[in-house]
Amino acid sequence: MDLYRLTIHDLHEELREGRVTSNQITESVFDRIAEVDGRVRAYLTLTKEAALEAAARSDERYRRGDFLGPLDGIPIALKDIFLTEGIRTTCASKVLENFIPPYDGTPVVRLKEAGAVITGKLNMDEFAMGSSNENSGFFPTHNPWNTQYVPGGSSGGSAASVAAGEAIGALGTDTGGSIRQPASHCGVVGMKPTYGRVSRYGIIAFASSLDQVGPLARTVTDCSILLRTIAGHDPADSTSAEVPVPDYPSLLDGKVEGMKVGLPEEYFSEGLDPEVERLVREAAHALERRGMKMVPVSLPSSRYAVATYYIIAPAEASSNLARYDGVRYGVRVPDAESLMEMYKRSRSRGFGAEVQRRIMLGTFALSAGYYDAYYGKAQKIRTLIRREMDEAFSKVDVLLAPTAPTAAFPIGEKMDDPLQMYMSDVYTIPVNIAGVAAISVPCGITPDGLPVGVQLISPPFGEEVLLNVAFAYEQERGTFPNCPL
C-alpha cells in the first residue's frame, strides 16, 4: 500500500505502532509529487527540506512516546494564501511573486504546534477570486480525475493535492465556496466552518466578513482532526469566536437517527445538472436509511445570494487589496514619473484580469451616491438570508443540497464568461453570506468519470452535528474510489 494514499487517522495509527516513520510518509508524498505534479500542478512552492526536518523531529517524538497528537508527522499542504514565515507566499498573484512573510498565520502556527509536516504552498485562483484555478497568476491546476478539467477554485490546488495523494490533508479558505466546490470537483471532503470558528490572522484577506479557513481531506474523520487543531479563539483576530472547541474526532459516532434534514427547494431547481441532482438525492436517501427524516424547506432569498455576494465581496476586496501599492513590498514598476503613475502601473502589472475586475466592481459599489443602492442594500439582503437560515434551522438539524450545480468543467470553458463562472458557486455562497457551517462530501461519480459532492449545512457552531451527519453518510456510502491518476 502506498503511504500517500492513507488517511491521517490510519497513518497516525501506523506511526504510533511504530510500523512506519514520518520520514517514510513524507518521502512517499514527495515521491508522489515528483510523479504526478507535472500533470496536476497543484504546488507553487515545495518545502521538502524543512518537511524532512520536521518529519525527523516527529519521528524522534514517536520514538520517545511523546507525540503531539493525531497530526504529528502527517504531511499537510497549505493554500498559498496562508502566511508562512520565511517561505514565499504569493496568493497566486504576480503582485506578491517574491514576497517572503515575516510571520506564520495562526492556523499555520497551530498545525506546526500539532507536529504537522508542511509540504509546501498550493496553487489557487489569484487572491482566491475564481472557481476554477484558471485565475492563478502563474499557471492553472488540473483535475487529477481528468487533467483536461479544472479542479474548481479557489482552493483548487488544495483539493487536487489531496485527491492526487500529493498531501494527506490541506488547508484552504472559503469565501463563497472556495473549499467546498473544488472538494466536490476533486472527490475529497472539504469543510467551511462557521465564520469566527478559525482565526483569520495571517491569511491574506479577500473579503473579510466572508473569508473562513477550513480543512480538505480524504475522509470526514480527517477533516474533524484538522478542524480540532486549527479552531478556536485567537486574540489576534477580533472576529474569532470565544466558543469552546469540542473534540470533534471523538464525537463521531454516526448516530443520527431521528434527526431532520431540510431539503431547500431553491437548491434543486433550474440550472442543476440532472446527473448531479440524481447523485445528491441518492445521498439524501442514504441518510434516510440511517434514520434521518427529510423535510422540504424553502429559502427564497437565496436567489439573491450571488448578487449580494458580488457586491459585498468585491467591495471588501477593493479595500483589502489597496495595500498592494508597491511601496513596502511586492511589484513596483521602477521608472514611474509620478506617485499616481507608480500606483497605476504597478497595480496594473501585478494584478490579473479577474482581480482588477473585482477591484473596480467593489470600488464602484462603495462610491459616493452608490453606497446605499449597492453596499447598503446588499447588507440588508444579507440580514434577510441569515434570518431565513435561522428559521430553517428551527425546524431541521441540517440542510442538504448540491455543492455545485455541475461536476468539473473543461479547462477554458468558462473563462470568457465570468457570469457563468460566478454561477458555479450558487449553492455555496448563501452559506458564507449567512456565516453558517457547511461540508462537501463526495457522493458519486458521473458517467464522464468526474466526482460530485453533496453539501451539508449546519447552524453556526454546529460543526459537531455537521461532521457527525457527514460521517454517518460516509459510513453508509462506503469507501470512495481514488482518482485514476
Add this chain to the structure above:
Amino acid sequence: MDYTAVIGLEVHAQLRTKSKLFCGCSTEFGGSPNRNTCPVCLGMPGVLPVLNRRVVEYTVMMGLATHCRIAEESVFARKNYFYPDLPKGYQISQYEKPVCEDGWIEVPVRGGVKRIGITRIHMEEDAGKLVHESGFDMSRASFVDFNRACVPLIEIVSEPDIRSPEEARSYMQTLRDIVVYLGICDGNMEEGSLRCDANISVMPKGADTFGTRTEIKNMNSFRFLHQALEYEIDRQIEVVEGGGRVVQETRLFDSDRGVTVSMRGKEEAHDYRYFPEPDLVPLRIDGDWISRARENIPELRSEKIHRYITDLDLPAYDAEVLTGDRAIADFFEAVVEAGAHPKAASNWVMGEFIRLVKDRGPEAGRISPVQVARIIALVDSQTISTSAAKEVFEEIFETGRDPERVIEEKGLTQVSDEGALREEVRKVLEDHPDEAAQFRAGKEKILGFLVGRVMKATKGKANPKMVNEILRDLLSK
C-alpha cells in the same frame, strides 16, 4: 457692509497611550525610523487589528468631559485612499457611529463665556510620515517612517458655533486644557500632538444662511490658527465685496507668508468610500465602563481656576498662572495641603518654584511640597529671613535635603536676640557717626543705609524688622 464669520474646527489629538491603536508597538517618538513597527502597523498581508481598550477609555473620558452622549454601540469604518504614508491603503476611523456625540464646552470670550457645541468625537489611527531626501544621487527619493502609523488619535469636531479668530483660539486653548488635564494628550501643537483644521465661511451680519465654506489646513500653533483665520475671513469678504463667489475648496496655510493658498477644489475632493470595518466587531460600551471612565476624570482647569478664586481667595491672575500646567497646580495644592497659607504658597510656587523649574528643568526639582510648606512656616515664625529662605529654597530644589539642616549648616537662622542685635547696631553707629548725625538732622532716608550695614555685619541673619526698631530707638536718644 459688516460680515460675520462662521467657523467650525476639527481637532486631532494624539493620545498618550503606551501602545498603538491596533497593535502592541510603542508610541514613543524620536527613535530611529521604522523602529516601532510590526506587521500590523506596516499593513503586511494577513494582519488584523486588535483594539487597544485604553484608547476607548481615554476617548470616553474626553466625551464625558465635553458633555457628550456616549454611544452604547459604535462602529469602526474604513476610510479608503492611496498615499505612501498610509500602509493599508485605508485608515481605520469611525464614520456613521462615533463613540461620542452632541456635547459642548464653555470657552472664555470677551465679556464672559460662550458655549461651543461638539458634534462628535471619534477614534482613528494616525498615518506614517514621509521624509523627502534631496542631495547625493538620491535627488528624487522619498522615505517613509511608519513609527507614527497606527498611533491613536481622537478627532473632535465642533459645531459651526465659532464667530471669530479670537473665539477659535479660545476654543482651541480650552480643548487643550481639557486633554492635558485629562492626561490623555500632551497638547503640543508645534510637535503635532494637537492639530487643527478649520471650516470657515462669511455671511452678511444678521443673515441666517451660511456662505460657502473653505477648509483650512496646516495651522500648527495657536498663533497660526489666529493668523490663518483672520487672513481667510478678510480674503472671503474681499471676494464677496468684489462681486465674486467663494469657491468651496481646501486651502493650506502658508505660515511664512501668513496667507492661505488653494490646495484642491471640490472636484478633486477624495471619495473615501467609507464602509464598516469588517475586521473589528462593533464596540459596546456599557454603564460600568462609563462610570469607571468618569472616576478617572480629574478636576479640570476651568473648575480649578474657579475654586482657587472662590475657596482659596487667590487673585484671578494667580489662579491662571498656577493652573497653566497641571503639574504646577498639583504641586501648589500639595503645598497648601501641607499647611501653608494659600497666598503664601502661591507666591512661592509662582515665584521661586516656576523660576527654578524653567531654569533647571522639571526633572531637576527635588523639593517636596512639604518642604516648601516648612520653609513658608520658618519665614512666618521669623526663624529665617525671606532672602535666606530663597537661598534655602534653591538649595533644597536641587538636593531635596532637610530645610532645618540646610539652614543650620549655612548658619542662616535669623538673629532675633534683642541684646545681641543692640550690640551690633551700637557698633555700626560708632563706625558711622556722620550718617547717624544726618539722620538726627532729619534725613530719614539714611536709615536704609544703616540697616544695610547691620545686615552686612550679621551676614544677613539679623531680623531686619528688629534692626529697624533698635536703630530708631538708639538714634532718638
